[in-house]
Amino acid sequence: MLIQILVTGAVLLFVIPNLFSSYKKGNLTLLGFLTWSFFWTVGLLVIWIEDLIGVIGHFLGVTRSIDALIYLSIVFLLYSYINQKIKINEINREITQLTRKLALKDLDKVEKREDERK
Amino acid sequence: MKTDKKIYIVLPAFGEEKIIKSVIEDIKNQGYRNIIVVDDGSKDHTHLKAKETGIIVAQHVINRGKGAATQTGIDAALLLGAEIVVTMDSDGQHNPKEIEKLIEPLINDKVDVVIGSRMLNGKEMPKARKFMNVMANIITYVFFGIYVSDSQSGFRAYTRNALKGVTTHLDRYEFESEMLGHIKKQRIKEVPIKVIYSDHSYNKYKGIKNFSPQGLLNGIAMVVRLIENSLFK
Secondary structure: OHHHHHHHHHHHHHHHHHHHHHHHHOOOOHHHHHHHHHHHHHHHHHHHOOOHHHHHHHHHOOOOHHHHHHHHHHHHHHHHHHHHHHHHHHHHHHHHHHHHHHHHHOHHHHHHHHHHHO | OOOOOOEEEEEEEOOOOOOHHHHHHHHHHOOOOOEEEEEEOOOOOHHHHHHOOOOEEEEEOOOOOHHHHHHHHHHHHHHOOOOEEEEOOOOOOEOHHHHHHHHHHHHOOOOOEEEEEOOOOHHHOOHHHHHHHHHHHHHHHHHHOOOOOOOOOOOEEEEHHHHOOOOOOOOOOOHHHHHHHHHOOOOEEEEEOOEOOOHHHHHHOOOOOOOOHHHHHHHHHHHHHHHHHHHOO
16 A cells, blocks of 8 residues: 555656646647656556456456556557657767768868869 | 879778878878868867868767768768769778779779778688678678678778769768668779778777677677668668
């Protein structure tokens, strides 16, 4: 019971307000805010209603409820990984483009000098 | 070799302050005046040493990898009106006397790209290094559909036309393979080159002469990045 109260308190006092403030600051889209809020709400429901994971497992055709939880976690982790990977790749590419642009910035001067030399 | 064509030599460099000047002077001694060094965010004085020789120096403010630096150098050369672009390593591994071998087929308009291959005359190359190169060639073929004898060679020469519209995205050593993928429909020739395994280059790439766990890990990392690139373009 104690762990259930602690986790619920942490989610309600820190996680959800943090998500809301991220959304307000524009660091999180509305869809992102709703998705994460849904995820945490489901997490809380699973903690408090012990049979819920069994119901989900039965719905998905998994006999052991813990298997359903593991499968769902894997899908979620994979989704998060791919999402983050795409973002990191995008940022990496932009950093390289910016670095290269800065490096080529002074080339105009060189070009003019070359023209003058001719 | 006498030609009216505007030839640019591109040297991507990272942490080469000890050797960059002599590499540039050696190239100059072969009669090439248009040299571009791209300092890839070195922590030492590579760009200052290069500047002292009076050549063109572009500087990456942070390290982005050999591929990114080479692409910057190629872009710079094309902006300055290069008709032929030669890329080579800046650690003294490539012999400037062999530049002529690379550009001759381009000047005679026989081909569009010439690759300096360490494998065509690879008697001196250690077997472990040969094995790693063959693996890299196979990987290049799998991901980019082109097989050459030395897919990782950075000693290459391109005509302006061959590079037109080519933009690479891979920043690190996979660049050489990606570039091959872009130019695979061009007329390509491979010429044998000799690599100078100096103390400097050996100390820099420890284990390049022989098989090493680090070399293997680098190879695995390269494959992972290529797989990621094909999945998350």
